[in-house]
Amino acid sequence: MMTKNEKIDWTGRVLRLRVEGPAQGGEFVARHEGRVLFCRGGITGELVDVLVDDDPGKGFCRGTVRKVIEASPDRIAPYCPAAAAGAGCCDWSHIRPESAREFSGRILAEQARRIGRIELPGETVPVEVPAGDDATTRWRTVARWVTGPDGVPGVRRARSHELVTEACVQSDQRILEAVLAARVGPGREVLGVLGDDGEVHVAHRASVDQAPRNRQRRSRQAAATRGRARHARAGAWELVAGRTTVVRHVRDHTWQLPIDAFWQAHRSAAGHYADLVATAVAGTPGLGDEPVVWDLYGGAGLFSAAVLDAAPGARVTIVESSTTSLGAVGSALGEAAGVNPVRARVEDFLGGPGDSGDLPGDPDVVILDPPRGGAGIDVMERLAGRTASRIVHVGCDPASLARDVGVLVAAGWTVADLHGVAAFPATHHVEGFAVLDSPRRT
Known part of the structure; x- marks a missing residue:
């Protein structure tokens, strides 16, 4: 057992360990002499030999499985040559796809409970494949x-x-x-x-x-x-x-995008997310004929197009800081009535606490698809206080999503839906989709 002041470094050691559950970030947890070891290449229940290759000298270290002594029934032969050679791409290509989705659901649920303080009915949340596309290779566009x-x-x-x-x-x-x-x-x-x-x-x-x-990075x-x-x-x-431009089709909309503009990597993800957003908007309690909708971190307007499909009379404000992405909105939405593209950081658009500025009316519905770091506590607190009916959050990091959603739950919002989308097959990455209803909804 490691004492409080003992300096320890296991780098280079090979440890025989029993693997426990999956952890945020794609590694699996094991324990040895009072320390946690995050091991890459393991699966729950396995007995493995792990080479320690990263030891910061604290209560945990990291390693890579070098030999499987007792294999899990969820293990398959790794099918990505790059990952087998040590690349960081397909870190779960050794896990059966169905089991990988189960592990992803457990991570989403664990982060929601631990970080977001969100009560859930079970130990996992459902994780679906995008638009029924269960390909595990050649899915990236x-x-x-x-x-x-x-x-x-x-x-x-x-x-x-x-x-x-x-x-x-x-x-x-x-x-x-x-x-x-x-x-x-x-x-x-x-x-x-x-x-x-x-x-x-x-x-x-x-x-x-x-x-x-850098595992010690600030944020x-x-x-x-x-x-x-x-x-x-x-x-x-x-x-x-x-x-110079890339063609994208979703539903009845077509985008002409610069080559470096953001778009979902999975061939079926954009359409799947658009369908989820349209369903969530259409099902908003008490939605009127001309709802005010904010599409934050809106990119080229994928979700705004879905909003207009679900509620043709909606007045949509798209907020996006990238000129490249925002400039492509017109290629799909043209001069659609009620669409207002705004080039700004979301934090600047919202202004300070209590600052209404030139905001286009308090929203009935907010859709946000922030980068991996999430929207942040300040943004979510402001949205919780301004949004009348429903917030739809699409998040690519379980921890950030849990923190953001947890702010709403703490403010009295109700989780109407929380599930994952396996849009990055053979990897630990999972897209989270959360729908929350306001305590003030009618």
């Missing part, structure tokens, strides 16, 4: 690589900036073939995009080295800020294949 000194494109090794050049199974084969054919040279970041019209687009720019993941927001600064230093994209 947007992908990035980095080329090494030899010009060969690769992906990052787990917890490292080193490259692995074995192929990852996520990207559509057409993208991979186009990227390999482009031969962009060494030291480049490569972006490949497959449009919904079948056209493949490839662009590249200078690669800015990324330091290995996800800080990491996102550093990422934006790194991308700014990289400069503009140079297009080498395809046209």
